[in-house]
Amino acid sequence: SESSNPSKTVLVTGGSGLVGKAIEHVVATGECAEDEKWVFVTSKEADLTDAAAVKKLFSKVKPTHVIHLAAMVGGLFKNMKYNLDFLRKNLAINDNVLQASFESGVVKVVSCLSTCIFPDKTTYPIDETMIHNGPPHNSNFGYSYAKRAYAEQHGCKYTAVIPTNVFGPHDNFSIEDGHVLPALMHKIYLAKNLARLFIWTLREYDEIDPIILSVGEEDEVSIKEAANMVIEGMGYTGEVSYDTTKADGQFKKTASNAKLRKYLPNFKFTPMKQAIKETCDWLNKNYDIARK
Ligand code: NDP
Numbered sequence: 001s002e003s004s005n006p007s008k009t010v011l012v013t014g015g016s017g018l019v020g021k022a023i024e025h026v027v028a029t030g031e032c033a034e035d036e037k038w039v040f041v042t043s044k045e046a047d048l049t050d051a052a053a054v055k056k057l058f059s060k061v062k063p064t065h066v067i068h069l070a071a072m073v074g075g076l077f078k079n080m081k082y083n084l085d086f087l088r089k090n091l092a093i094n095d096n097v098l099q100a101s102f103e104s105g106v107v108k109v110v111s112c113l114s115t116c117i118f119p120d121k122t123t124y125p126i127d128e129t130m131i132h133n134g135p136p137h138n139s140n141f142g143y144s145y146a147k148r149a150y151a152e153q154h155g156c157k158y159t160a161v162i163p164t165n166v167f168g169p170h171d172n173f174s175i176e177d178g179h180v181l182p183a184l185m186h187k188i189y190l191a192k193n194l195a196r197l198f199i200w201t202l203r204e205y206d207e208i209d210p211i212i213l214s215v216g217e218e219d220e221v222s223i224k225e226a227a228n229m230v231i232e233g234m235g236y237t238g239e240v241s242y243d244t245t246k247a248d249g250q251f252k253k254t255a256s257n258a259k260l261r262k263y264l265p266n267f268k269f270t271p272m273k274q275a276i277k278e279t280c281d282w283l284n285k286n287y288d289i290a291r292k
Helices: 018-031 051-061 076-081 083-103 138-149 180-187 190-204 223-233 258-263 272-286
Strands: 008-013 036-040 065-068 108-112 157-163 211-213
Touching (some): 008 018, 018 190, 065 190, 076 083, 108 190, 211 258, 223 272
Parallel strands (some): 008 036, 065 108, 108 157, 157 211
16 A cells, blocks of 8 residues: 555554454555555565564565564464464564564564463453563463563564454454354454554554553453354354363453553444454355455
8 A cells, every 4th residue: 555655664564364454454445644655464475483584574665664463373272282383483473573673773663462461360350561460371371471572672662552352354264273253153343443543553652561452341241142142143043052171261351441541532442243243244255265
């Protein structure tokens, strides 16, 4: 996406993913500022675990700003199966991208933490100050430690956002590897909102301390309520049974969005039911091309 007179080049890593696609959509439909050029990259342009490839990418694109989304990502079962790979790959990707940003004089980086990386045993709601208060849930210690390590930064405007349970078009709907909602949808447009908040963070959020991008505690739903919304969204009328022999993962991740509300008191999130319905409709229409 190119404006007429760009003085800022925004490099988005993970451009083919759930969040990257949503940002691309929002930028392409009117959110691109006059002075910005947006470049979305995937693993095809550069394998970000490879330091030399990352350096090459940065000298080609010459970004002034970076939204760093690329990561080895997955739901509970994939995390349990590949804990070590999650640690090694994500440490390498994050180290390479942040180091290349630092060396090439990038003025602002927005990276991605997650509520999954917070301590397992905690008080609720969790907020931005509590990341290091105890060990993460053991189902995803690899992912968590890789992300926790770069919550700390040195002197630059390199900040991080903490999205919570994202789903939407272009998600990974794999039953084995996906997050709970898309995986459920496979069995039987909240992302757009998050994309707008990413762009807001890039342009307006001047703190280095991370910020949780989440709906409020009052909008938390149980897995059962979420499952019921998916059943309704998919128009499923058959019988439903719960297999309680499977791992649960972390019990809950109730997050405070008080900090976000301080900045954006009037921001409207898509209601959960509507977002699930839109994602179900997207999956039904795009089943052939969906990651699954
Ligand atoms: P996706 O799994 O949808 O996309 C991952 C992206 O990372 C893809 O574009 C993929 O590119 C890229 N990628 C993975 N490995 C490499 C690599 N070695 N080199 C280059 N690119 C690579 O992720 P999401 O959009 O869901 O997540 C984006 C960020 O948000 C991540 O950092 C994640 O940790 C974080 N997050 C996500 C949440 C969620 O619920 N989804 C919640 C909280 C945080 P390719 O297609 O080419 O493989």
